[in-house]
Every structure is written in structure tokens, then in C-alpha cells.
Amino acid sequence: MNATADGRCVSTAPLDLETIRRTAQEVIADGARIEQPDEIATIITLLRGVLELLIPEVETLTGRHPREHVPAICARACLGESRMRLRLGNGDTPAVRLSTAQRLARSALALADHYERLGEPS
Template identity: 35%
Template sequence: MSATRPDTQTTPVDTATMRDIVNRLLDPDAVPEALPPTGDELRTLTETVRGHLALLAPEVETAAWKLKSDSVHRYTVLGCVWEARSRLEAQPSPRFGGAPGYARRLARALNALCDHYEMLNGTMR
């Protein structure tokens, strides 16, 4: 097993589907006149992103620990995993945009984990 490209295939991961969900939450940021999801759709998307984070974080973490111990990339990836897990433990707050803001923060964390997962597996899009 290579120290630069560890095997993370312990669980099937569909990053394309994960990115589709991320885009549904983040694309309104790119198009000011687009309205972000609300109500039931927002709750469903938020729970879906939470599930994806719970699936992907251990995969990425396992791969990161297989990198060389003095690798900056290893600690960058582990920091991203920590950030994703801290987002999962957080709750929506009116101070930070309420439920839509929380969903976008989760989506950004998932997007970053997808980037790391794809890089570690040599499948960057």
C-alpha cells in the first residue's frame, strides 16, 4: 500500500451524489436571485448531508492515518475531518443564519471531505 495514495475503499462512497446535494444547498450562494431551500426540503437536505458526513468522515480519516506521519497533507485532512465532526455536533443558531446557515456549513464540510476523498483515491473530478 502506498503512503501517498492509501486505499479507502472500505465502504462504497458515491461522491457525485454527495456533491449534487452540496450544490443544492450552496448554489443559491452563487446566484443571488435564487432562493435557498426551505421547510421540509431544507430539513431533508440537512439530514442527508449529515448522513453523508457520518459515512465519509471515517473513510477519509482512515486514509489520512495511512499517510506518512510527517506529512502536512495528513494533518490537513485530519483537520478537515475534525471540522466535519464538529459541524455534526453543532446545532442551528439564529446568530449564524439559522437552519439554512447550518445546512450550508454542513455542505461546505462535506464538499471538503469529498475533495480529500477523491484526492486520496486519485479520482479528482
């Protein structure tokens, strides 16, 4: 971990995009059912952590591209959506909890894609 100029801690370890994608895809798979409240709470917490890792990484990558760079524009929109999803509550019913987990998982997948696309040389 390293501290940024504004005092936030950022990871210097590479992101495990394969694990992030596999976890997210399991949550959004057709017919995914997670019945146990403890299990879904753990998954939601895990996915929130994934977004908290991906958001600053993707944000840094968007800053390396011109404002009119279309992939960076798309990534910025995804960043806003991901931040909004971080503010979602966990939900009071199993169906709402699963929906919350699936929304977080979709954001994680999208951010992982942007991370790869923006990290490639232009």
C-alpha cells in the first residue's frame, strides 16, 4: 500500500481480474440463488471491496487519456454508476439482497473491462 497526496491508501499489487470476473459471473449467472443471509452479506461486502479497489485504478487510467478519448468517456460513466451502486443498501429481503449483489457484480465486470482496455497502449 502507498499513500496518495490526499492521504488515501492505494494498492500497488496487481488486480486479480480473473478472480474478480469469476466471482461476479457466479453472482449474475442465470438462476443464481443465494439463500443464506450471511452468505449474501459476505458476497455484497466482497463486491463492495472489489469496486473500492477498481474505482481508483480505472480513474487513474482515464486520466492518462485525452478528455475526448471515447473509451475513457465510457469508463468515466461506468465510474459514476459504480459509485452510485456503492451507496445502495444491502436490502431487507433475499430477492433485494441478490439484486444488490448482482448490480455490484455487473459494475465489477464493467470496471474490469475498462481497466484492461484503458491499460493497453493506444
